[in-house]
Amino acid sequence: MTERFEAGTYDVIVIGAGHAGCEAALAAARMGQRTLILSINLDSIAMMPCNPSIGGTGKGHLVKEVDALGGEMGLNIDKAFIQSRMLNTAKGPAVHSLRAQADKNLYHIEMKKTLENEPNLDVKQGEVVEIIAKDNVVKGIALRAGSIYYSKAVILATGTYLGGKIFIGQSSFQSGPNGLAPSLELSDSLKKLGIKLTRFKTGTPARIDMKTLDFDQMEEQPGDEVIVPFSFMNDELYREQISCWLTYTNGETHRIINENLNRSAMYSGQIEGTGPRYCPSIEDKIVRFADKNRHQLFIEPEGLNTKEMYVQGMSTSLPEDVQIAFLSTIPGLQRVKIMRPAYAIEYDCIDPTELNLSLEFKGIENLFSAGQFNGSSGYEEAAAQGLMAGINSVLKIQGEEPFILDRSQGYIGVLIDDLVTKGTNEPYRMMTSRAEYRLVLRQDNADLRLTEKGYKIGLVKEDRYRKYIDRKSQIDIEMERLKTTSVKPNEINDFLEKNGSSQIKSSISLYDLLKRPELDYHMLKEIDTTRAQDIKRDVASQCNVQIKYEGYITKQLKQIDQFKKLESKKLYQDIEYSKIEGLRIEARQKLDEIKPLSVGQASRISGVSPADISVLLVFLEQQRRKRGEENE
């Protein structure tokens, strides 16, 4: 029996120093709380157990929003990136998504340095084995080695470690990711507190030795010439970039995998946990898309000082001999050597509908949860939840209203609302298609949407706030200049003809010119004589987007007004839905379970129909009248 002793008291304790835990702890410490962050192994702080990149479609948006609110991920990847690309530039600005390849080791080193240098924050190695709570209020935690720490709030950010079990073919063993120790006791403590746990799984591809690859047989994928920083705190970034490489599977690859499906942990039924549909294993892809004669894969460097290369698109739980066999069929990998075999990991996580929109457990006061443990998948999704859990643990301690972003304010709002209102039966990954108001929620305007809010809650500091105000005013000034600067026919008709744009008969503002799809801000430089020479690239592109998509943006803002109408119809937490006549049984059960904060949130609960919402609106009106009569 471990001897226990009281080791200290904090305001906030964060269990886990992954992408969620780091953001949560930094937010709490930066909002003035004495904070402790714990990890089973400090050498795994901000570890990237899977893809060596930050961002991508929908995920880049989350990183920008975390940054705009005063979080760390954007700043950290700007320090540790080795390649940067803006994805989907052929499509509209709503889906433009930044993605940066990271030097994983440098990413870890920079984040650890930031944690260690943060005032109010203590960083400690230790495994939490118990959550201490009294009368459903959290009081602290106990470590395996015996120390007990008390605190006003605790945040769970344990990722894929709880009950971690690794699968490589028929071989399986208890472990955390990357050979790190799992967390095997905390789950029991959570179950004793009445928290329901479920099993999810995810998988990662092999890491292969760069020395054994032939890049002449692959297509080089270089970074962008112009690097767009992730953080709004950085204007321009210059760095020598490393390339990724594109190659493809072929019929022989598919034959080997098909012939060995029964040896895959996933296909032999060994794994109970549910996996991510949008990060399928190569087995899944070959079975589900059997008609495809090849699948693309990217060979991505894991860092500047390592020969390890990540095989993006080839996660698997097939045995290692099969991994070597199918990888060797791929152009450029014929002599491949595996440095780390691919594996699948199964782990405990919660049903996120047990959480409020503030990420606090409904049943345990001051206990919050964030990241993969909430059923999401991805560094960016974890960071966004960690930030919000950190902020809300502080606001709860201070007796303030929780900080909640709705679906029209950010991808963070979409992420958390989807998780806690709808739940998820597989690891949830963010995508632009999940955000109904994505034209307004672009990554390029995250600061214009969120930095003011971050400043009001005390997380955004003066330097970031000043930078935001400065950028906002530069955009406003330039928009005004474009509106009020007119050009005459004789000044621009040659220019218009040259650029295949119809000539004008009377003066026109630069603003109206920019609405023409064939013209853009950079092209107008030729005829725009009053333009400031040093206008910033991001200010210019912001004006370009706002003007060109003005019509669509206005239309979407109207939709948001409609959305906000139902969001503003608040629902008291003490409503007994089981007693509301006219509501269907399923709706009564679901509403009593989720306890939505608004009619809008109620309308997104699966099993609650539009008819149920009408009943609810009538009930609310009756309640309002009754209260009115009582007050008379």
Ligand SMILES: Cc1cc2nc3c(=O)[nH]c(=O)nc-3n(C[C@H](O)[C@H](O)[C@H](O)COP(=O)(O)OP(=O)(O)OC[C@H]3O[C@@H](n4cnc5c(N)ncnc54)[C@H](O)[C@@H]3O)c2cc1C
């Ligand atoms: C094998 C694998 C494959 C993946 N594949 C994908 C993918 O394809 N796509 C994708 O988007 N994401 C993928 N991910 C997910 C991605 O890694 C996670 O989403 C992300 O790391 C989650 O961040 P987190 O902060 O929630 O948890 P993690 O980064 O897992 O960090 C958890 C932290 O909690 C600590 N911890 C756990 N238990 C305890 C305890 N009892 N006491 C103290 N500390 C504790 C750990 O030490 C660690 O610091 C994969 C992850 C793994 C492991």
